[in-house]
Amino acid sequence: MGAGTGAGAGGIDELLRDRLLIMVNDRSANEVLPHVPARTGGLVVTGADAPVRCRAIRNAYPETVVVMDHESHTRRTATADAPFGLKTAYGWRDLDLAGLVEILDGQRANRASYAVTPTCFVPAEEAGGAPVLGAVIGQANRLHREDTVVLLPCSWRWLRRSSVPLLAERIRACRHPVALIMQADGDPLERGQAVEGLRRLCRSCPRLVLWRTDLAAFDAMAHGALGAAVGVSAVLRHGVQPRPENGGGGHKPYPVVLVRRLLRYHRVATLQDWFAHVDPWTCDCAVCKGAALTRFTDLDADVAAALQHSVCELYALHEELDATLAGDERLGWWRQQLADAWEHHRLLAARTGTEVPFPKVLQAWRRESPTALPGAAGEQRGQERSGPS
Ligand SMILES: [Zn+2]
Structure with missing residues (x-):
C-alpha cells in the first residue's frame, strides 16, 4: 500500500524493528522533524491536526516514517463491548468493526506509514480489565490487513507478577504487532514489580513495541522489544488516567x-x-x-x-x-x-x-534481568512464521 516508507513489501515488522519514533503533538512536529533520521527514526503525531500534519510531512518527506495516535485512551476507558472509539468534531463515537476499519483506512489515506488502532484505556485485571483486554485483541484479530499496529494502553498493574502472564498470552495471540502504553500517575516503572514485568514481557513477546515512553524504550529494546516511541514532553512519556477533556499532549511551559x-x-x-x-x-x-x-x-x-x-x-x-x-x-x-x-x-x-x-528506575534497571515467561520461546518461533512477508 502506498508509495515511500509504508507497510507493504517488507512487512510491518521490518518497519518497526529497532526503530525509535518520537511522539510529538501536531504543533511541535515541524520543530522536531529536521532532527529525526529517516532510516532509524520517525514520528508519532498526536492532536486534532495529526492527520493534516501527517499527510503534509509524508508528502514532503516520503522516506520518513510517520504515524498518528488518536489518544482515545486518554479520554475513555474501554469496555468489552466498545474497546475502540474516537473523539470527533460531533462528540464521542464508539467504533464497531466497520467503524474501526474506516478509521484505520483514514489514517492510511492521510499517508500514515501504518495504521494504529484507536484503543481506549484497559483497566487493571482486578478492575475488570481481563475481558476488555480479550475484546481488544479479539476484535483486532478480525481485521484482515497487514498494515496495522494494535495500541494497548494498560494500567501499570498489568505488569505485576500476578497479571503479566495473561497480558503476555493475549499479546502473543494478536495477529498484529502490539504497541504497549503503561499508564500511571507519574512514572509507571517506579511502581512495584513494573520493571521486572515489562522486561519479562519484552522477552516473551517478539512483536511488542513500547509506546508513549521515555528511556524505558532502551531497556525494552535491550530486552527484545521490536521498537519504541518516546514522547517529547512529560505528558507523552507515559499513559494518563482517561478523562473526556484530555487531549493535545500539551506543552510544559518550562524547559x-x-x-x-x-x-x-x-x-x-x-x-x-x-x-x-x-x-x-x-x-x-x-x-x-x-x-x-x-x-x-x-x-x-x-x-x-x-x-x-x-x-x-x-x-x-x-x-x-x-x-x-x-x-x-x-x-x-x-x-x-x-x-x-x-x-x-x-x-x-x-x-x-x-x-x-x-534515580529509582535506573537502580531497578541495574538489577539482574528476569527470564522469559514459560512457553515464550515456542510461541516466538510460531509468531515469526506467521508474520507478514
Ligand atoms: Zn545538545
Missing part, C-alpha cells in the same frame, strides 16, 4: 532536557542549581554545538531548542543501540550505559558538592 550522561530528563532549573558554582556541562549535539545545558530559558525558542536537543541526544544513544546485535551484545551495551550513568551521578555530586540522587 526540560535529556541529560544523556545521566540517562535522565531534568528540568533546566535543576541543572542550574547543580551548576550554580562550577562550570556547567556542555553538549556537542547539532543543536547545542558545545554550549551549556543550563542555557535554556522558558522563552518559546528555548523550549523548542531544548526539545530539539533532547531528540538529537535520543538518536545519538539510539545509534549506538542500533549498532549492536540484538540479544546479549545489546544487553551488554545497555548495562554499560547504566554503569556509566551511575558513575556520572557520583562524579557530578562530588564536583558540585550537591546531592544528586541515583
Whole structure:
C-alpha cells in the first residue's frame, strides 16, 4: 500500500524493528522533524491536526516514517463491548468493526506509514480489565490487513507478577504487532514489580513495541522489544488516567532536557542549581554545538531548542543501540550505559558538592534481568512464521 516508507513489501515488522519514533503533538512536529533520521527514526503525531500534519510531512518527506495516535485512551476507558472509539468534531463515537476499519483506512489515506488502532484505556485485571483486554485483541484479530499496529494502553498493574502472564498470552495471540502504553500517575516503572514485568514481557513477546515512553524504550529494546516511541514532553512519556477533556499532549511551559550522561530528563532549573558554582556541562549535539545545558530559558525558542536537543541526544544513544546485535551484545551495551550513568551521578555530586540522587528506575534497571515467561520461546518461533512477508 502506498508509495515511500509504508507497510507493504517488507512487512510491518521490518518497519518497526529497532526503530525509535518520537511522539510529538501536531504543533511541535515541524520543530522536531529536521532532527529525526529517516532510516532509524520517525514520528508519532498526536492532536486534532495529526492527520493534516501527517499527510503534509509524508508528502514532503516520503522516506520518513510517520504515524498518528488518536489518544482515545486518554479520554475513555474501554469496555468489552466498545474497546475502540474516537473523539470527533460531533462528540464521542464508539467504533464497531466497520467503524474501526474506516478509521484505520483514514489514517492510511492521510499517508500514515501504518495504521494504529484507536484503543481506549484497559483497566487493571482486578478492575475488570481481563475481558476488555480479550475484546481488544479479539476484535483486532478480525481485521484482515497487514498494515496495522494494535495500541494497548494498560494500567501499570498489568505488569505485576500476578497479571503479566495473561497480558503476555493475549499479546502473543494478536495477529498484529502490539504497541504497549503503561499508564500511571507519574512514572509507571517506579511502581512495584513494573520493571521486572515489562522486561519479562519484552522477552516473551517478539512483536511488542513500547509506546508513549521515555528511556524505558532502551531497556525494552535491550530486552527484545521490536521498537519504541518516546514522547517529547512529560505528558507523552507515559499513559494518563482517561478523562473526556484530555487531549493535545500539551506543552510544559518550562524547559526540560535529556541529560544523556545521566540517562535522565531534568528540568533546566535543576541543572542550574547543580551548576550554580562550577562550570556547567556542555553538549556537542547539532543543536547545542558545545554550549551549556543550563542555557535554556522558558522563552518559546528555548523550549523548542531544548526539545530539539533532547531528540538529537535520543538518536545519538539510539545509534549506538542500533549498532549492536540484538540479544546479549545489546544487553551488554545497555548495562554499560547504566554503569556509566551511575558513575556520572557520583562524579557530578562530588564536583558540585550537591546531592544528586541515583534515580529509582535506573537502580531497578541495574538489577539482574528476569527470564522469559514459560512457553515464550515456542510461541516466538510460531509468531515469526506467521508474520507478514
Ligand atoms: Zn545538545
